[in-house]
Amino acid sequence: xxxxxxxxxxxxxxxxxxxxxxxxxxxxxxxxxxxxxxxxxxxxxxxxxxxxxxxxxxxxxxxxxxxxxxxxxxxxxxxxxxxxxxxxxxxxxxxxxxxxxxxxxxxxxxxxxxxxxxxxxxxxxxxxxxxxxxxxxxxxxxxxxxxxxxxxxxxxxxxxxxxxxxxxxxxxxxxxxxxxxxxxxxxxxxxxxxxxxxxxxxxxxxxxxxxxxxxxxxxxxxxxxxxxxxxxxxxxxxxxxxxxxxxxxxxxxxxxxxxxxxxxxxxxxxxxxxxxxx
Amino acid sequence: xxxxxxxxxxxxxxxxxxxxxxxxxxxxxxxxxxxxxxxxxxxxxxxxxxxxxxxxxxxxxxxxxxxxxxxxxxxxxxxxxxxxxxxxxxxxxxxxxxxxxxxxxxxxxxxxxxxxxxxxxxxxxxxxxxxxxxxxxxxxxxxxxxxxxxxxxxxxxxxxxx
Numbered sequence: 001x002x003x004x005x006x007x008x009x010x011x012x013x014x015x016x017x018x019x020x021x022x023x024x025x026x027x028x029x030x031x032x033x034x035x036x037x038x039x040x041x042x043x044x045x046x047x048x049x050x051x052x053x054x055x056x057x058x059x060x061x062x063x064x065x066x067x068x069x070x071x072x073x074x075x076x077x078x079x080x081x082x083x084x085x086x087x088x089x090x091x092x093x094x095x096x097x098x099x100x101x102x103x104x105x106x107x108x109x110x111x112x113x114x115x116x117x118x119x120x121x122x123x124x125x126x127x128x129x130x131x132x133x134x135x136x137x138x139x140x141x142x143x144x145x146x147x148x149x150x151x152x153x154x155x156x157x158x159x160x161x162x163x164x165x166x167x168x169x170x171x172x173x174x175x176x177x178x179x180x181x182x183x184x185x186x187x188x189x190x191x192x193x194x195x196x197x198x199x200x201x202x203x204x205x206x207x208x209x210x211x212x213x214x215x216x217x218x219x220x221x222x223x224x225x226x227x228x229x230x231x232x233x234x235x236x237x238x239x240x241x242x243x244x245x246x247x248x249x250x251x252x253x254x255x256x257x258x259x260x261x262x263x264x265x266x267x268x269x270x271x272x273x274x275x276x277x278x
Numbered sequence: 279x280x281x282x283x284x285x286x287x288x289x290x291x292x293x294x295x296x297x298x299x300x301x302x303x304x305x306x307x308x309x310x311x312x313x314x315x316x317x318x319x320x321x322x323x324x325x326x327x328x329x330x331x332x333x334x335x336x337x338x339x340x341x342x343x344x345x346x347x348x349x350x351x352x353x354x355x356x357x358x359x360x361x362x363x364x365x366x367x368x369x370x371x372x373x374x375x376x377x378x379x380x381x382x383x384x385x386x387x388x389x390x391x392x393x394x395x396x397x398x399x400x401x402x403x404x405x406x407x408x409x410x411x412x413x414x415x416x417x418x419x420x421x422x423x424x425x426x427x428x429x430x431x432x433x434x435x436x437x438x439x440x
Contacts, residue, residue, distance in 0.1 A: 014327050014364070021335045021357045028342075028350030029399070037349060044343040052295045059299060116298035118345045121308050121415055122400055125346035127298075153346060161346040168400070169348070189397070189415060250305070 038154055046156025049115050049127045053159075056115045056129075060253065067253070074145060109256040110134055112142070115159065122189040124150075124166030128255060131155045139217065141258045147223035147246040148172075148211060149255055160257075165192060165224070166249050174224055175212035176203060182212050185224060185243065192225060192243040199239055203227060209243060219260060283329070286321045290337055293317055294344060309418045311426040314341060315392050318356060319363045319385050320430065323375050327364025334360025348400050355396035359388040376434040385427040389420035 009016060031037050112128040130136055132155045142149045142162045150164035163170045166187045174185045174194060179202035183194035197203065205228065210221045225245040232240070297313045304310065314337055322330025338356035342349045366375070366384050375381045393416040 014331070014361070017328050018331050018357065018361045021331060022354060025335065025338070025350045025354035025357055028339075028353060029348060032349050041343050041346075041349070044340070045346065048291070048294070048344045051291075052299060055295060055299055116295075116345075117302050118298070118347065120345070120347055120396070120400070122397065123347050123351075127346070163346070189411065250302070250308070 041161075042154055042156040045127060045154070045161055046131070046159050049129070049156075049159040052127075053115045053129055056113070060113075063253070078145070108259045109143075110136065110259055112160075112255045112257055114253050114255065121166075122168050122187070124164040124187070124249060125153070126150075126162050126164060126252065126255075128160050128162055128257070129158070130257065131158045131160050133157050135259060136160050136257055140260060141218040141220070141222065142255050143222060143258060144247055144252060144255055146248070147225070148218065149247050149249070149252060151217055152257065162255075164249055165245060165247070172217060172224075173212040173215040174209045175214075175221070176201075177208045177210050179203065179207070182214060183209075183241070185209070192245055193231075194241040194243060195238070197239040197241060199237055201239065203230065203239060203241060205230060218258075220258070283325070286317055286333055287336070289317060290314065290340065294341065298345065306422065309422055311423040312389060312392065312419060313426070315356070315359060315389050315423055316385060316427045316430065318360050319381075319388050319427075320376075322360050322363040323367055323381070323384065324372055326367050327361060330360035330364040330367070331357055332360070334358070351396055351400040354399050355392045358395050359392040362391050363388045373434075376430060379428075379431060381431055382424045382427055386420055386424040389423040390416055393417075393419050 110130060112130045115127045115129050117127075118125040126149075128142070136152055136155050138152050138154060140152045142152060148165065150162045150167065151170060152160050153163045154161045165172070165185070168187050168189060171184050171186045174183055175181070176183075181197065181201040181203060183197045183201075185192060185194050187193075194209070207227045209224045209227070211218045211224060213219075213221065223246050225243040227241050228244040229242040230239055231242060293313050297310075301310050301313065318330065318334050318337055321333060325333075334356035335353055338353035339349075341347065341352045341356070345352075363384060368375075375384070394412055397411055397415040
């Protein structure tokens with residue numbers, strides 16, 4: 001018997017090693033959400049990001065002039081926008097007083113820079129240069145001036161991994177700003193899509209989608225993108241939409257993490273994938 | 279002799295930094311070459327099939343841990359690629375591989391297997407056309423990886439003094 005096994009292993013050792021390692025790889029997939037896996041991952045990407053952040057800084061120096069110019073342009077445009085919104089804000093405050101509604105939203109922005117980006121077209125992630133020390137927690141939304149970039153997935157002390165909208169594991173409830181039709185946004189490896197939207201839903205090419213108030217991941221109506229195509233509108237009972245995101249995921253460099261101050265009781269009651277009060 | 283087996287791990291981390299920082303700047307329509315795969319094929323052709331399979335597993339593990347991929351997805355793909363690359367291992371043909379465009383064909387085949395396995399494990403969508411998935415996420419990155427691997431053929435010393 002022993003000689004048979006010895007012969008068998010000697011003859012087929014390449015295949016035995018291959019099968020053992022492939023089964024090990026597949027079994028790793030099932031422990032992705034374990035706390036210990038997250039800790040090991042935080043250690044590895046934290047250590048690696050520490051080294052790459054220096055290289056990233058050096059690479060970004062060349063872009064500073066261009067970035068400054070863009071930021072000045074953006075600043076001027078935002079100044080005009082702020083003035084316009086201030087007028088709306090004053091009117092809004094007066095109306096709220098009349099209705100007796102209190103404003104409860106409090107959130108601040110934490111500035112971050114992208115250190116590295118994943119090279120997978122289906123599992124888009126970026127590593128940013130702030131972590132738990134700056135108050136970052138998994139589940140916090142990440143934005144640019146254009147709109148929502150993604151959600152913080154994992155944090156070490158000084159660095160965090162952000163799942164971008166171009167990640168097949170991230171799905172977000174979205175809302176058509178014009179018709180108020182709801183849908184679920186996801187990345188299919190090629191496009192941002194909203195699938196299984198009823199044919200009766202009022203959607204047109206060019207409609208703007210924002211994060212829905214029903215989303216338990218992001219509680220603010222952040223811009224997502226516009227509808228560029230309604231796939232096969234004549235077929236089936238559902239519509240699939242292709243969305244062109246406002247954020248250019250190839251060029252993102254400077255980001256803000258939204259430090260949402262939520263109510264603990266609400267967070268615990270909702271079926272929330274990222275429980276921020278754990 | 280044993281230290282020689284750790285060479286790819288020493289090269290791996292700087293190479294991954296280049297892959298994450300510089301290679302995205304060279305992307306063509308979001309298609310990027312896979313430098314880690316070139317490293318894997320290079321060392322597998324020098325050392326053997328079992329070594330390549332285990333090396334693929336280890337490089338995949340570190341890549342998954344560092345980049346935020348689904349843990350196990352890159353491990354699976356790289357293990358398979360290392361195994362396939364190992365079929366071409368031949369003690370007498372080592373330098374011949376790196377001096378000829380046969381190396382590019384091996385890289386192309388392994389990159390294709392790597393990309394397809396990774397796509398099927400991490401992002402398989404039943405509603406999408408499988409041929410299109412293999413073309414966009416398999417063949418295009420594989421061709422780009424093989425093109426970059428041609429640098430090794432170009433710069434590899436023509437005479438080997440091993």
